[in-house]
Amino acid sequence: MTGYRERIQEQLGLLNMLNASGLNTYGSEVSSGCGPTMRVEGRECINFISNSYMGFSVHPKVVEAARQALLDYGLGIGGSPLACGTTTWHVKLAERIAHNYGKESAAIFSTGYQALAGTIQGLMGRKDVALLDNLAHRSIIDGCILSGCKIRSFIHNDMNDFEQLVQRTSKQEGHRMVIVDSVYSMDGDVAPLPRVRAICKAAGVTVMIDEAHSLGVMGSNGRGLLEHFDMPDGAEIISGTFSKFAGAVGGFTAAERDVIQYLRHYSSPFVYSASMPPAVVAAVYTSFELLESEPEWHQRLWDNVNFMHKSLKELGFDTGDSTTPVIPVMIRDTEKTLRMNRTLLDRGVYASPVVHPGVPLKKERIRLGIMATHTRKHLDRALNIFQEVGREFEVI
Numbered sequence: 001m002t003g004y005r006e007r008i009q010e011q012l013g014l015l016n017m018l019n020a021s022g023l024n025t026y027g028s029e030v031s032s033g034c035g036p037t038m039r040v041e042g043r044e045c046i047n048f049i050s051n052s053y054m055g056f057s058v059h060p061k062v063v064e065a066a067r068q069a070l071l072d073y074g075l076g077i078g079g080s081p082l083a084c085g086t087t088t089w090h091v092k093l094a095e096r097i098a099h100n101y102g103k104e105s106a107a108i109f110s111t112g113y114q115a116l117a118g119t120i121q122g123l124m125g126r127k128d129v130a131l132l133d134n135l136a137h138r139s140i141i142d143g144c145i146l147s148g149c150k151i152r153s154f155i156h157n158d159m160n161d162f163e164q165l166v167q168r169t170s171k172q173e174g175h176r177m178v179i180v181d182s183v184y185s186m187d188g189d190v191a192p193l194p195r196v197r198a199i200c201k202a203a204g205v206t207v208m209i210d211e212a213h214s215l216g217v218m219g220s221n222g223r224g225l226l227e228h229f230d231m232p233d234g235a236e237i238i239s240g241t242f243s244k245f246a247g248a249v250g251g252f253t254a255a256e257r258d259v260i261q262y263l264r265h266y267s268s269p270f271v272y273s274a275s276m277p278p279a280v281v282a283a284v285y286t287s288f289e290l291l292e293s294e295p296e297w298h299q300r301l302w303d304n305v306n307f308m309h310k311s312l313k314e315l316g317f318d319t320g321d322s323t324t325p326v327i328p329v330m331i332r333d334t335e336k337t338l339r340m341n342r343t344l345l346d347r348g349v350y351a352s353p354v355v356h357p358g359v360p361l362k363k364e365r366i367r368l369g370i371m372a373t374h375t376r377k378h379l380d381r382a383l384n385i386f387q388e389v390g391r392e393f394e395v396i
């Protein structure tokens, strides 16, 4: 019989090799806040690793809101939302989320992962069927596993395959729910919600969307995918996170009042985990206010996104189907991806190498997250370094 030590040896061997060769840039020590540049391993680098697309986590108004709430409430409440963890700030933030999506109510979870996993765990049962895009985020898959529901997948963003899956599962007992990421976290492409919605409406399938990389980004005011497609009724269940546009931590689900009331009492990750610290909730609430009071950040984000898409393509890089601040620079080789990323970091560009099992083999890439606070000077400098390193590695 093999124990856990034997089981982890193989993976550890690989990690030790990466560490010894200096190629492991995962979890590098950062000694600054999350601005357009960050101090990594003691060196100032242009920041493309974060999902803090708006750069709000270091905005003075956000920091001040957190400071004030910290003085008012202290560090934490010491309990789950159901026990004592629902402060006035949690109530205000939940109302703000519900309003953002035109839903009756919302629940605040401690992380985005818990919001996705906990909502699916709460709403799905053993007889039910989850219809998942094959690039669905891990929190969605884990929610299905927690619920014990059946999982059926369709080819990424392929609506013919999805329609066939809906037909094939039409005789299943229990209810069916499709769960799609509004923006895919590793590819930066967008779920075709109008088609998803139309297929589901005809077949009586519930639609749930994961707004993680969409809230604050998509739509003319950053209200997310429903605003982007002008589909106020585009999904019954909407979950997401505060770790991307707000650069904080925490998650949410917005839906009908009864659904939220139910999740607050029966979703395990909601019930059995301490609530978000009030200072973080106040900071996230302020980030929402900034979307309205300082809309120039949203404009700057999209100016930067469009500039980077165009420039990387002109240099000859393959950026897949992305149209958003998540830009994959396709390398399609594990070792080359890790080596190139280390070289970029050594020259002052901090990005994420994404290799198997994060993405399929031959789809390895360096992932960039574009920020509203990047200046043209940051981007020009990064593009020069990309060009230099891309040529050295014969990627362009």
Ligand SMILES: Cc1ncc(COP(=O)(O)O)c(C=O)c1O
Binding pocket: 111, 112, 113, 114, 116, 137, 139, 181, 184, 185, 210, 212, 213, 241, 242, 243, 244, 249, 250, 251
């Ligand atoms: C698409 C997607 N959904 C959910 C999550 C989970 O969010 P969080 O990291 O805030 O827990 C993430 C974060 O990696 C994500 O990319």
